[in-house]
Amino acid sequence: xxxxxxxxxxxxxxxxxxxxxxxxxxxxxxxxxxxxxxxxxxxxxxxxxxxxxxxxxxxxxxxxxxxxxxxxxxxxxxxxxxxxxxxxxxxxxxxxxxxxxxxxxxxxxxxxxxxxxxxxxxxxxxxxxxxxxxxxxxxxxxxxxxxxxxxxxxxxxxxxxxxxxxxxxxxxxxxxxxxxxxxxxxxxxxxxxxxxxxxxxxx
Amino acid sequence: xxxxxxxxxxxxxxxxxxxxxxxxxxxxxxxxxxxxxxxxxxxxxxxxxxxxxxxxxxxxxxxxxxxxxxxxxxxxxxxxxxxxxxxxxxxxxxxxxxxxxxxxxxxxxxxxxxxxxxxxxxxxxxxxxxxxxxxxxxxxxxxxxxxxxxxxxxxxxxxxxxxxxxxxxxxxxxxxxxxxxxxxxxxxxxxxxxxxxxxxxxxxxxxxxxxxxxxxxxxxxxxxxxxxxxxxxxxxxxxxxxxxxxxxxxxxxxxxxxxxxxxxxxxxxxxxxxxxxxxxxxxxxxxxxxxxxxxxxxxxxxxxxxxxxxxxxxxxxxxxxxxxxxxxxxxxxxxxxxxxxxxxxxxxxxxxxxxxxxxxxxxxxxxxxxxxxxxxxxxxxxxxxxxxxxxxxxxxxxxxxxxxxxxxxxxxxxxxxxxxxxxxxxxxxxxxxxxxxxxxxxxxxxxxxx
Numbered sequence: 001x002x003x004x005x006x007x008x009x010x011x012x013x014x015x016x017x018x019x020x021x022x023x024x025x026x027x028x029x030x031x032x033x034x035x036x037x038x039x040x041x042x043x044x045x046x047x048x049x050x051x052x053x054x055x056x057x058x059x060x061x062x063x064x065x066x067x068x069x070x071x072x073x074x075x076x077x078x079x080x081x082x083x084x085x086x087x088x089x090x091x092x093x094x095x096x097x098x099x100x101x102x103x104x105x106x107x108x109x110x111x112x113x114x115x116x117x118x119x120x121x122x123x124x125x126x127x128x129x130x131x132x133x134x135x136x137x138x139x140x141x142x143x144x145x146x147x148x149x150x151x152x153x154x155x156x157x158x159x160x161x162x163x164x165x166x167x168x169x170x171x172x173x174x175x176x177x178x179x180x181x182x183x184x185x186x187x188x189x190x191x192x193x194x195x196x197x198x199x200x201x202x203x
Numbered sequence: 204x205x206x207x208x209x210x211x212x213x214x215x216x217x218x219x220x221x222x223x224x225x226x227x228x229x230x231x232x233x234x235x236x237x238x239x240x241x242x243x244x245x246x247x248x249x250x251x252x253x254x255x256x257x258x259x260x261x262x263x264x265x266x267x268x269x270x271x272x273x274x275x276x277x278x279x280x281x282x283x284x285x286x287x288x289x290x291x292x293x294x295x296x297x298x299x300x301x302x303x304x305x306x307x308x309x310x311x312x313x314x315x316x317x318x319x320x321x322x323x324x325x326x327x328x329x330x331x332x333x334x335x336x337x338x339x340x341x342x343x344x345x346x347x348x349x350x351x352x353x354x355x356x357x358x359x360x361x362x363x364x365x366x367x368x369x370x371x372x373x374x375x376x377x378x379x380x381x382x383x384x385x386x387x388x389x390x391x392x393x394x395x396x397x398x399x400x401x402x403x404x405x406x407x408x409x410x411x412x413x414x415x416x417x418x419x420x421x422x423x424x425x426x427x428x429x430x431x432x433x434x435x436x437x438x439x440x441x442x443x444x445x446x447x448x449x450x451x452x453x454x455x456x457x458x459x460x461x462x463x464x465x466x467x468x469x470x471x472x473x474x475x476x477x478x479x480x481x482x483x484x485x486x487x488x489x490x491x492x493x494x495x496x497x498x499x500x501x502x503x504x505x506x507x508x509x510x511x512x513x514x515x516x517x518x519x520x521x522x523x524x525x526x527x528x529x530x531x532x533x534x535x536x537x538x539x540x541x542x543x544x545x546x547x548x549x550x551x552x553x554x555x556x557x558x559x560x561x562x563x564x565x566x567x568x569x570x571x572x573x574x575x576x577x578x579x580x581x582x583x584x585x586x587x588x589x590x591x592x593x594x595x596x597x598x599x600x601x602x603x604x605x606x607x608x609x610x611x612x613x614x615x616x617x618x619x620x621x622x623x624x625x626x627x628x629x630x631x632x633x634x635x636x637x638x639x640x641x642x643x644x645x646x647x648x649x650x651x652x653x
Binding site: 024027030032034035036040041044045048049052053055058059062063064066067068069070134135138139141142145150154157158160161162179183186187189190191192193194195196 | 208210211212213214215216217218220221222223225226229230232233234237238239240241288501507537542573574575576577578579590591593617618642643
């Protein structure tokens with residue numbers, strides 16, 4: 001489901017977030033479907049990105065995040081965070097646990113051991129010209145950004161850019177204080193801007 | 204309207220590695236998982252017990268005890284629930300007694316679980332203090348205090364080649380949620396002790412005696428291993444709760460295990476509860492003793508509230524909030540720069556405040572800022588925060604003093620040319636000791652030797 005489709009689904013599921021939470025607490029199957037329609041794509045995108053494209057595991061963690069949200073929905077407090085940032089917080093912890101498990105295993109999951117050729121095939125299948133070039137260029141730029149910015153700095157920028165979360169909400173997702181995130185954002189923006197400007201000058 | 208830097212990066216990341224759509228079967232899987240999670244009882248372990256074991260336990264219980272009165276079982280649940288509800292209404296609580304603890308944390312003991320003395324004070328405004336002492340000699344070996352702004356835990360040295368450690372977490376945001384913390388902690392303890400036996404309708408025996416205090420006794424077998432209590436699955440357990448008949452509040456809660464060789468019940472944990480008693484003022488603070496190595500977490504947040512040095516120009520007030528250095532000697536400068544109320548500068552609506560910083564130490568080593576300029580936020584909004592400027596030495600620095608020059612200015616937009624005159628402000632400050640980490644701001648741990 002694309003973001004636009006997610007918006008349509010969200011419009012279709014017209015209930016408020018409060019009603020959704022109430023429905024989840026009461027075990028209403030309609031609320032489960034609504035939760036899926038409204039939030040799955042955004043959770044999945046977040047997890048997929050944090051797992052560097054391990055699609056299989058990202059799908060599993062997304063499903064697990066939704067189930068965990070239902071299980072813990074009684075602890076959700078709308079005064080403390082938006083539902084999305086609460087959900088992303090669960091996803092973040094699940095992802096972190098997976099990354100730690102991987103560190104212990106010290107091996108690359110099979111799902112991310114994708115030969116470069118298949119990436120090209122996939123891209124070419126959908127768009128024979130521009131998409132592959134665009135993707136490879138974006139990968140280069142992201143690679144340079146990653147070399148320049150820390151993982152945390154990248155995360156706060158993406159969370160703000162992709163999800164329009166406030167510093168407070170990002171803090172809730174990543175388990176840090178609002179002020180620490182504000183400070184990080186300042187630094188990350190400056191470093192990213194400098195990197196992107198340099199990239200522009202290199203071309 | 205142009206995209207923000209965050210939006211550009213989010214798009215780049217998505218373009219670099221597009222998120223595939225979830226396959227349709229994942230929807231079914233997710234809905235099934237959500238339904239299962241919604242159905243799941245609070246005690247997950249129930250599902251883990253096999254049907255045969257449950258049936259067997261019922262048969263054995265009936266054979267041994269006959270059919271126990273349903274009312275006694277109900278009363279156990281009622282006592283527990285009433286005690287939990289009563290905890291919700293209390294203003295303060297003082298708990299003391301005996302608790303098992305892993306011996307490796309207790310001075311003079313091996314890894315085996317040992318009995319220790321515990322004492323806890325808490326109020327409903329978020330304050331809590333817990334102390335653990337050895338039973339033989341009353342030596343403090345763990346303290347945990349939360350005062351609504353920060354949490355301190357203290358572990359004194361246990362041997363001559365050991366170090367006393369304290370861990371301090373600066374967590375003012377938690378204060379907003381700390382009302383009710385006492386209730387949570389106390390209820391957690393009560394639930395924990397009751398849950399050792401499993402669910403009331405699985406107790407092997409339960410009885411209540413009414414008197415000056417109502418006494419509830421219930422027996423069961425441990426349904427899971429518990430490292431903290433040194434319990435093994437299947438071990439016989441007994442719980443005895445003394446309850447104030449007027450309020451329903453717990454007076455004492457004792458957990459026993461059965462020592463098979465001697466055929467006696469032994470106290471595993473004992474808690475005495477005093478409700479709504481005043482908390483002595485001296486218990487609300489804790490001075491970290493000399494010789495302790497303190498680990499400060501989230502300490503970065505305290506930077507905005509302190510001032511190392513401050514200077515004014517015609518238009519600006521610049522304050523250095525903190526100087527920190529990482530293991531390679533790069534300096535993290537926390538500062539603020541605010542326009543004076545008497546400023547002659549006329550800002551536009553979109554004006555932003557930014558600073559440029561350069562620095563040199565007393566050995567002539569130049570420090571370069573890792574960004575050409577650092578933004579503090581929009582001028583007309585309230586979003587003028589304090590930034591952190593990372594200054595990297597151009598060579599190996601052995602200097603002791605750093606001269607920092609800050610150029611605050613206003614610009615029409617982010618990264619645009621200054622629209623105010625250059626008013627440099629210089630500070631001469633001692634270089635800070637190096638922290639044992641790469642990124643001081645991010646790692647957020649500071650070591651302080653008391």
